[in-house]
Each structure stands twice: as C-alpha cells, then as structure tokens.
Amino acid sequence: MVFTETGTEIALHAGTSCSSGTCGAGIAQNPVQSLTPEDQRMLAAFRPETVEAAVKKTIETYKLFSYTDKILVACSGGKDSTVILHMLKKFGYAIEAITVNAHIGCYTDENLRNLREMCAKIDVKLHEISFRKEFGKSLCYIQSILKAKGYDYKNCHTCGVLRRYLLNKYSKPLHPDVIVTGHNLDDEAQAVMMNLFRGNLQVCARIGPKTGMVHDSKTDHNSATKKKFVQRVKPLYFVRESDVVKYSKLHNFPVYYGECPCSSDTYRREMKDMFKSFGEQRDEVKEHIIKSFISISEPLKAHFMQAEGGAIQECLICGEPSSKDICNTCALLAKLRDNKIIKS
Secondary structure (H helix, E strand, O other), X not given: OOEEEEOOEEEEOOOOOOOOOOOOOOHHHOOOOOOOHHHHHHHHOOOHHHHHHHHHHHHHHOOOOOOOOEEEEEOOOOHHHHHHHHHHHHHOOEEEEEEEEOOOHHHHHHXXXXXXXXXXXXXXXXXXXXXXXXXXXXXXXXXXXXXXXXXXXXXXHHHHHHHHHHHHHHHHHXXXXXXXXXXXXXXXXXXXXXXXXXXXXHHHOXXXXXXXXXXXXXXXXXXXXXXXXXXXXXXXXXXXXXXXXXXXXXXXXXXXXXXXXXXXXXXXXXXXXXXXXXXXXXXXXXXXXXXXXXXXXXXXXXXXXXXXXXXXXXXXXXXXXXXXXXXXXXXXXXXXXXXXXXXX
C-alpha cells in the first residue's frame, strides 16, 4: 500500500483514514449557515445574557482566572471556541488565541479562515500551530500510516493526543496563566459517561471546570508545575450545547456547524446518540450527570492525588508533562516511525 500526501489534500492510492472518505469535501462551498425560519423562532425567545451570566458565574465560582491573568483561548474555528473567545473579549479579559491545524482537508481550511476572520474582527492575536510543520504529516496521513501498520486508533484519539501535546508545548513560550477551551456541558457529560463505561475513574479525576489533578498556585509562578503544564479551564462547562449554538447564530459568527468528517466512528458519537435517545429529558439528564460528578470530583481528585504522590512526571523522551514514563504522543510517534521505546 502506497501513500502520497500532496498540498492541502490527502491522496491515498489505497483506502483512506477519514471516516467519511471526503476530508470535508464541499464544506468550503457552504461554510456558514444562514438563519432558517426555525432558527428565527428559536432565537426569538433566547436570552444571551443568561448564557453570559452562567459563564461569569463559572469563572468566579471555580476561580478559573482573573483580569490580571494572561489568557490563551484554544480555538478550532467552531462554535464553542468562537463563542467563548467573543465572550472573554467582551468581558474585558486579556486574551490571545491559539489554534492547532490538523489539516483535515476543506474542513480545517474553512475553520481556519473563519477563525482568522473572527480574530481580526475583534482584534485578538492568533497563534497558529500545524501538524505538518511539527510532525511532517496531516492527521489523515498519520492515521493512514498507523492503520496500514495494524494500529486501530480512532481518529479523535490520535487527534486529541497530538493536539494536547502541541497546545501545551507551544503555549508555554507565550507565558499564559491558563488555556481556555470551549468544552460545553454536553461535551463534559459525554466525557464523564465515556470514562465511567470504560472504568477510567482516574481519567474522570482529571476532568472538570479545571483539568488535571494538580492545580497551579497563582502565588508561585516559578513552581515546577507551572513550568511543565499550563492549566486548562472550561468557562462553558455548565452551558448547554444548544445554547452555544443559539448564541453563535444570534451573533452571526463565521462558523461551520457541521461535524468533523473524521469523527463519525468515535465512541463520543455513540454517547451523543445515547443522550438523544432520552428525548425531551436529555438536557435534564446531562445536567444531573454533571451535577452529580461535581459533587464527587474533589474527593476523586484527592484519592488519585494520594495514589500518584501529587507529582507531574516528565516524559523520558520529550520532557513534556506525562502521567507515565513515556507520554502518549511519543508512544504514538514511535509506532508511526517504527521506533522501539527503551525506558532508561
């Protein structure tokens, strides 16, 4: 099997890693959806100030950041990160944006154009990171090679591992106090259930409005934790996805509302379908899940903090923070390059 990567498109002589097989073909022709009559009826009763109030409450309650902090917003060009980028700018926080381009054909091309437009409009500096510049390959090409070698990783797994690595690596030289992500209530309810179904309580302990189990002290900017890991926070944690969509459409943000073409075979998609099966009760179910999880999250963190000794390790290969001797990114890249990992 021979693979060829050319320009911004992926040419696979035999097979494709994209679940849809299209890499987002056709997205650029219809990037931003206009308001339908149904949208207009839906937005007539929508109050954006309630969403903004919920975000402000989350920031204050969980002490996510302050007006003296430098805030880096991780943006994809999608609705969630665009909404929180707009809100934080509106609230008067000192923000910059950072994006990781996985080069998923037209899908990421259009999202990046939309993000650049948004940042220019609200006067926010944008930092761009590229899979190709860092790894020499796009996500789809990486997945194709892994698949040919017999590794059955889901697209979102590979993308998530590499994105998180790049975000932490390239945010540190910018010296932010926190990285803001656009995860909403629906995303987090899905994450809780996915980890419970898989028996990953330790992973559950790392999620919440603030990610991880070691939260850096704002009074110690020279701490080892600060140097290794940039705290990630989620101001949209208690905001429904449906409200994020309404807020975005009300403001006519340049956003494509479709799904990533590489995400159709993921476990998260199964979780979404499960919640849909609850019908009109699905929003209430998700809110109950998050409320219950929050009530046990601190004891859960404390338990695993004690078990792990409270320290963040460094990957023996790249030096980035890791819960293991070899971080997930280096383990993945070793398989990609056929390298053997030898622990020292």
